[in-house]
Amino acid sequence: MLLAVVMVAAAIVAGCTGTGGETTPAPTTAPAETTTPTETTAPAETQTLLIATTTSLYDTGLLDYIRPMFEDEYGAEVKITAKGTGQSLELGRGGDVDVMMVHDRAREDEFIDEGYGVNRRVIAYNYFVIVGPESDPAGIKGMDPEEAFLTIREMGLADPESVKFVSRGDDSGTHGKEKAIWTSAGMDYTTDVQGSGDWYIEAGTGMGSTLVLASEKEAYTLSDIGTFLAYKGDIQLVTLVDKGDILLNIYSAMQISPDRFPEVNSTLAKEWINFLISPEIQDEIGNFGVAEYGEPLFFPSRGAWETIGVTQAECEDPIP
């Protein structure tokens, strides 16, 4: 009951202050006798688009770079909340956001099959990297990703003092990729890897903190390239494995199904996704971060559908 009281009390407060950003027409209380020229000249109500995104797209600054361009062109307000892929999916399942931007194909497919997501488009891609201490105690430099993982596991089981692996352990897209590599290497993640010994450390936190932890413990970890470049100066880790199809990191955007959640802003959601795959913004994505890091953080999906391994339509066809 107390909760209800607080809810109502705060709703009143929010009613007074929380919606300051939106235009609040008050025609009911205004004198209705006179003609209302203000109504015709007043700008249309600002539309709001709510996006849940994986942290790497946000923490690199990419989305805050693109956001104002879209807001200017469409006169809309874009609100972005950066969550892990797992949490973003949960927000999507509740219809709490209009657009979801994640990087976990398997779970995205599931999400779409369940009828929560529609109109997925691939907006960018890059590669995961296996990073570790420069001394490379397991000697994985230049190996295949699967081979590298198996070597780390074997040497870690034999000598957990010197060979360790830090996992995100948070059901994020990166964690999903890590599990996929273990599976591809012929391991059963839950029995052969998780809890198999002191060598395997589950961080249960974001990519940045995981990199710091790996650096402190002189351990290996799997990272998206963007976060690794952002952290490179502060940590003692180097890229050891960066080649292999499985390391492909595909970022997609999709609408939350308006059939299931009629409240979502499906028009603006469509425009946002089409904006992202437009040639101009694709160029912006490809150039983002080059000045600061000397290499692009993301590659545009436009023209790269074969590399990514999806249909051309999924990369380039605007949502009708």
Add this chain to the structure above:
Amino acid sequence: MVDSLSGLEPIGEGLVQAFYLIVSLDPTIIDITLRSLLITFSAVIIGSLISLPLGALISFNDFPGKKTVINLIQTLYAIPTVVVGLVVFMFLRRIGPFGFLDLLFTPGGMIIGQTILVLPIITGLTISALSGLDTTIRDTIISLGATSLQFFLSVMKEVRFAIFAAIALAFGRAISEVGAAIIIGGNIQTGTFWGSTRILTTAITLETGKGDIALSIALGIILLCIALIVNSLMTIVQQR
């Protein structure tokens, strides 16, 4: 020796950056700071308006299970902020019972979270304060024929120092919490002041995630300065 201290370099950088951000009146930082203050003040005011009468009500009435109620309230001092965030999130999301209010990812929703956080603190400490009140004072006020409101205001005046301390503690807990703010608010930065939900603590989380440790430290220093200013002001008010 010098090497082992190099990890602390960001603290120095943070101090410099905090100073720079404050004197240059960086608009984003001002926005974030103001939003932190407004949300927390709202929560503490709403929380006080509910908790002070509630505390008095519990304190001055005898009912079965009173001890259990007080025990429960005191236990809730330690409620994890993420738990508050999670519960409020479930209530406010579109498929939740209060989804129609559209308060998820808004400052209004964050105020609800922080209010729930401070309720047990102010209520519990009000009860403690009033239990220490000399019964003769209470009886005197009643014998003078005070109405309920007059009675409430008079006893509150008697224990004002303890009440101030309770409110200061509640303020400290609310302004420094990040768990509820990030789940309910979503750490959104957008073009409008009330459309954004980024506050100092969630900004620190973000900047740490980005690897900008110095900026995180700078924001932390600003947060500490605010706490210092607010507490100093309350001390001045108390001494009057």
